[in-house]
Amino acid sequence: MTACEPGETVGAFLCQAGQMLRAAAIESPRLEARLLLGHAMGVTAETLLRDSRMVVPAEAVARFGAALKARLAHVPMAHILGRQGFWTLDLAVSPATLIPRPDSESLVEAALAAFPDAEAPLRVLDLGTGTGCLLLAVLSERPRAFGIGVDREPAAAALAAANAAANGLAGRSAFLAADWAGALAGTFDLVLSNPPYIESAAISGLMPEVARHEPGLALDGGPDGLDAYRLLAAALPALLAPGGVAVLELGQGQRAAVEGLARTAGLRPLSCRPDLGGVDRALSLAKKPVGGPASED
Structure with a gap:
């Protein structure tokens, strides 16, 4: 779902995800990208905001891809986060x-x-x-x-x-x-x-x-x-x-x-x-x- 690979930074993931969410007419795409990536990584969106150079762990990439795919299909954010x-x-x-x-x-x-x-x-x-x-x-x-x-x-x-x-x-x-x-x-x-x-x-x-x-x-x-x-x-x-x-x-x-x-x-x-x-x-x-x-x- 995303071209980003394990080892790339939070900033790279958020940039691409934000663009995809914006293209899907999702309101507040940057905020939602942070929420999705934070959910996948098990950290808060605020943590990601403080350190965009943090490397996204390999085990979080698939979780993030699945969550992003669901949100692009307009599954409510609350259902994704639970x-x-x-x-x-x-x-x-x-x-x-x-x-x-x-x-x-x-x-x-x-x-x-x-x-x-x-x-x-x-x-x-x-x-x-x-x-x-x-x-x-x-x-x-x-x-x-x-x-x-x-x-x-x-x-x-x-x-x-x-x-x-x-x-x-x-x-x-x-x-x-x-x-x-x-x-x-x-x-x-x-x-x-x-x-x-x-x-x-x-x-x-x-x-x-x-x-x-x-x-x-x-x-x-x-x-x-x-x-x-x-x-x-x-x-x-x-x-x-x-x-x-x-x-x-x-x-x-x-x-x-x-x-x-x-x-x-x-x-x-x-x-x-x-x-x-x-x-x-x-x-x-x-x-x-x-x-x-x-x-x-």
Whole structure:
């Protein structure tokens, strides 16, 4: 995959790999080249940046070539590295789950703002847990909380459980493969969900890293992108404890439609936190008070 040979320097490998990644329309090609070569050599990208004259070991050349080939085919970087940072956590990822993204950290911010007492003994539910990123991030900030993560994909639930163990949170979490709320009884103080919300017809037009390599079940929100929100709106009134809050991730432009579904189901929109790009991303909901007004926005 690369013309560089064992015995050549880091700088030579990075120069060629950067050119190839740029030609493949990969953003930040030099940075990604460093990440790939660092992964192959077992060192940090910062180490490579400090010493471009370091010789690439022979045993790293094949690993680098395979990793570069995968990235040129638009396999997500996180899948190649096997890991992704989220909040303060280091999480394993796999093709069975969505890759955690910085935009989703707005849900963690919204959840913590809804329950500012760090010692609150919260009961937390994460529907469509994937890697477990949302649930584990909240548990890491609320040491007396306990959470359950549910995913329809058994491989995702298993990965989330492994991430909980790796981050020291296995004792305060449980994960199961089930049809979301269908297997649950009882109520929760906080319900989190990053549901599938892409319109079915739009999936093929997404960037190839997403369209080709992330699980369709976690992307496809039906013809209008709202199928999962309809299910959530119907389930949340029974899942939320008194004073409970649900925080849902939204796709761009979906706020009004999801708020409408929520109101119809007896839920009250509280706030909507934007992501770093200014997109309405984290919608917080509560149950309407019994006998209260139709809307208390």
